[in-house]
Amino acid sequence: MQLPRSLYTVAVFTKISSRRFFRDRLSIFFGILFPLIFLFVFGGIFGKSSGTSFHLALINDSKSPVATQFVESLKKQKSLKIDVNQYSLDDATQKMVRSQLDAAVVLPKDFGNVVDGQQLPTGQAKVYYTQNNAQAGQTLSAILGGVFQSMNRALTGAAEPFTVKGEQVNKNSLTQFDYTFAGLLGFSLLGIGIFGPINVFPELKKQGILRRLSTTPLRVWQYFTSTAISQCFIGLISIAIMFGVAATVFDLKVMGNVFVLAAFIIFGIVQILGIGLAIGGWAKNERQAAPLSNIIVFPMMFLSGTFFPRFLMPQFLQTISNYLPLTPVIDGIRYIVNEGYTLGQLGPQLLLMAAWTIVVYFVAFRLFRWE
């Protein structure tokens, strides 16, 4: 089968510009390795949540077997990270002031001793916390209370009429990493779609390369299409690598269909690339491209849920961010990855993306300059 002439043009331009990408170490670094570095940084911060919610210092001054038993049962608490006898109370207080510790628990010397006239050992653990950590201190007191209760029960053998038992119900609740990952993908889409063209086009204009092309019958749509296809190809490779790393290193689970995800991401790249083509195609030089791209990219970077969850923003910012071009892309990726949505369930996102795509490409075609 023979391609129509105009599509043959697109095919050759696509092929050669994709090859050029993989020959250039700098573009491989910024296109593929740079997002991976971000992934490792954010994965390191948010990934593999150990379930630790309190970090405390335990200072055991007692040598009684009850104290040892108490320390052991405390260590079994999943939500606690405990440093046993590593610091003095003064050191621990310093660390609490610096928020490196949430609380300190002290078992005094007589803890667990049998006092004269009593049959059972007694003792009182002290929980120290700073003003900032009042909540942690109180929660910790409650946890310790629970541990003591079961110890008391074991000692006295008394039955308890009322008890509480916690049970986890939502197996698929999002970890912080799952949430962050979609934002990171959004960030790397900005890199692929916007920073690519705004850096390359003004340079091509400066050297007169686009001008020379404009003396050939090459059409703007052919040039845009070949750029879009090769950027999608490169973007998919970069994103596939990110998924691979996220899945193997940070236990990311993709709930949705991979092909649905790929199709959605391609649409996302095409849409975001339209913004890059509009800015890069319009700008005569870097001095025009840089400030304009900052004005357009920064709001998306901070408001579309790349690094900060949108639900933490004040209502009016959420309303604005609802309509930014990158927001439906990140939301959609999150829905597919975390909740297994199909394309049919992403109507609002796809609609908004389609609207933006029409707008940005209309502007891009209008503003494009060969020199």
Next chain:
Amino acid sequence: MMKQSIVVVKNLRKLYDGKPAVDGISFEVKEGEIFGILGPNGAGKTTTLECLETLRAIDGGSATIAGIDVEKDPQAIKRLIGVQPQSPAFQDKTKLKEVIELFAAAYGEKVDAMKFLDDVELGEKANAYVEQLSGGQKQRLSITTALVHGPKVFFLDEPTTGLDPQARRHLWELIEDIRKKGVSVIMTTHYMDEAEILCDRIAVMDAGKIVALDTPKNLIKNLLKKGFTKEQHVEQANLEDVFIDLTGKALRD
């Protein structure tokens, strides 16, 4: 038989900020002719070329190539012309044979890249990247990319500026070869020797107007008729002859 005119320019005007850069010039270029446009910087040479190359809108008058109006059908004009810019540049990390492929594809055509590289003695460099080329090699690559679609008119803007004498002479031969294939050549230059050796006819431009248009011989003859005299030197050679004698004609890259 008189050869037909392929390029016809009538009263061409181009304004920049209201000031005429090209001020009502007219000329015709015949098939297979090498036509030179000479003039000091800012005379309007490059602007004239750019109007014919469809890069600039024409503000007055008309220009046709092979009977097609440049203003009305620029897309058709682009298929008829080849353009060599003043300082050719290519995207780096592109192999020479890919550059040829790319330009041919811009016309929707598939060509034998090696043939076009061999034409300008770059066959050995087919798999090299463009950034590895010397200035002269880039010029030659640029010329061959402008010919991939078999144009009827070939525009060169100061093609030999910055080249060494060997590369200049080589380029002159190349331009002669292109003309032999029946392609009309329109070139601008600052070098009078180049115009004298290469061009069949010359238009001398100044301040946006053509102040003289004739063959180099006639232009000189007319000047002498006006009683122009120059101190007589009877030199059998000049410094360039010495240079070529010492360093040879072979191309250096």
